[in-house]
Each structure stands twice: as structure tokens, then as C-alpha cells.
Amino acid sequence: MSKIIVITSGKGGVGKTTVTANLGSALTQLGRKVALLDADFGLRNLDLLLGLENRIVYTAIEVISGECRLEQALVKDKRQPGLVLLPAAQSRNKESITAEQIKEVVNQLAQTFDYIFIDCPAGIEMGFRNAIAPAQEAIIVTTPEVSAVRDADRVIGLLEANGVKNIRLIINRIKPEMVQMNEMMSVEDVLEILAINLIGIVPDDTRVIVSSNKGEPLVLGHPTSLPAMAFNNIARRLEGEKVPLIDLMASQENFLSRIRRFFKG
């Protein structure tokens, strides 16, 4: 039974595509067959983050219109056998796609792959509705900022209204030093507001940008970096393993707060 998971956020620029690329790579390393569907028609980027932009021949649009077979459009990642990308069209009229057509493509993918991740466009319009239509599960990506959390809440409401039951949260770009100074909301703060299950936290890291420059997901290029470890942990949680959260605040503790915590037990 394959898992069909939409990765969505409402707000743009919070890291949906980075999460999609890294979770796909992490699960491939765990031996799973993974398909990544870029549902951001007109503004595709997943190909760039994976370093596959020069290898695209056909896109999901040609599959939908019957101009090519599904297998012809799938871009295989040579570094990671088991991972494929179904790219979005960059130019064609995205209004011409329907939710039914996306569902049909995803159902075809589900016959071969263990995981299908749908990288959702920002916003809550047609593109969002098409992207969530085939999903059984959702991963919400947010950052500890007011606008991102508010939009995440809206999207959670819409997913629930559309019958997506299993909704889990990734809090991205946490800066422990700012949380420590009471200048950024903590993981607990965001969870208190959104009241959904957490599947992972990812610290802010400049290497995320470097890896996007190179077109090489962090879990491949810097597997020992904190964000890569965070993505690997999320992948294992998706596999049903119980993995404790990385303690991002540990490095921020000084002598006094350690003593305090020791006595609190």
C-alpha cells in the first residue's frame, strides 16, 4: 500500500520544496521507491533543488493530455536509484488541469512507488485544490513566524474540510538562539496554537541555501548536518519508527539553566 502525501503550507517561501526534496531523498536511502510530483504548475522549482532541471523531456501535462506515457515523463535521479520526479509544466496553461486528472496520474504512480509526495503550490486556490485532491495524508510546513503560522492554520482547516485526516506538522527554520532570547516562538508555542501532531523540527541553516545552489539535497551532500539529521528522522517517523526530536535548545543552555533543568528533573 503506497502512501500519498501532500506537502503544503499556504504561505510561500517557508520550505515546502526543500522538505519535499529532502524527504524524498531520505526515504530513498531507507530503501523505499519514491515519486515526487511537482504540482506547482507554472512556477516549478523541485527540479532545480534536485539538480534534475536539464533532464526534463516531458512533464505531467503531457502525461495528462496523453502525449506521452507516464514512464517517459518520469525523471530518474542517477545519484539515487529509486527516486523519480514527475515535473510540472513551466509554460502551459495551468487552469486546464483538473483534480480528477491529477488523481488519475497519482493513482498510476501508486502502482509502482511506496511513497508519492505532492509538492503543493503556495496559496489556497485552484492549484492547491488540485494538489490536495489525491492525498491521503498531509505534511504542513511552517516557520515560527506569525504570517506562516496563520496561513498554516487556514490550510489545516481546508484539509480537514476536504477529508484529509492524517495531518502532521514540520516547523522549519527554527533559530534556537532567538527562542532563547524570547524573540521567536518556540516549537511548543506553535503547537499550542495549531494543535496538530508534530512530525519534525528543522533548524535554520545556511547550508540549505548552499545545497540548493548545487542542486543536491542536504541529506545527500551534508548527511551529518543538523537539518539533514532532522530530515532523516522525519523519514523514519513516516516509516513508523519512534525517533525522539533533536534537542535544538541544548546548545543554547548555559551553566545555570542546566542546573535548573537538573533540579526540575
Place this chain on the structure above:
Amino acid sequence: MIIDLIEKLFPWTSNISSREQAKQRLKLVIAHDRAGLTPEMIESMRKEIMEVIGRYVDIDQEEMEFTLESNDRMSALIANFPIRRVKPEIIDN
């Protein structure tokens, strides 16, 4: 400069942190988003409720509360109308 330093050394001397502000503002705005009620609708609801209550009791206008709150993905209307006194004509009946 010096004030910044003092605030860092004694966090309790500073005003409410931006982290706490973010939380409080979000809670309010999300309660409204979830309920799907516009500020006008809430205001007219408040007026109508006040009208009904006002037939029976005098309310302390200064101390009253009327807000939307959200907990565990459920919205709730929290209203608190401190009663000054029951209207004499109600007691007579």
C-alpha cells in the same frame, strides 16, 4: 545600549517579549479566521446579546468581556457580563 544590556541581564524588567506578542496576536487572529466571522458580525452579535441581557439586568460596561478564543481547533465565544443589579421591574414581576 545600556537599557538593552539591563533588559538582557534582567529579562523581567523589559516589557512583554516579541515572542509572547506573536503568540497573543496569532491566537486572536486565528480564532477569528476559524470562526469565519467578520468584526462587524461580532459587533452586531454583541449588541443584540447586550440588548437581551439589558432587559433583565444592568451590566457593568467597563468590565465586560466579549472575545473569540480558540483551543484545540475549537472556537469559542467567551462573554463575561458583570451584573451591577437586577432591574427592579423584573423583581416586581
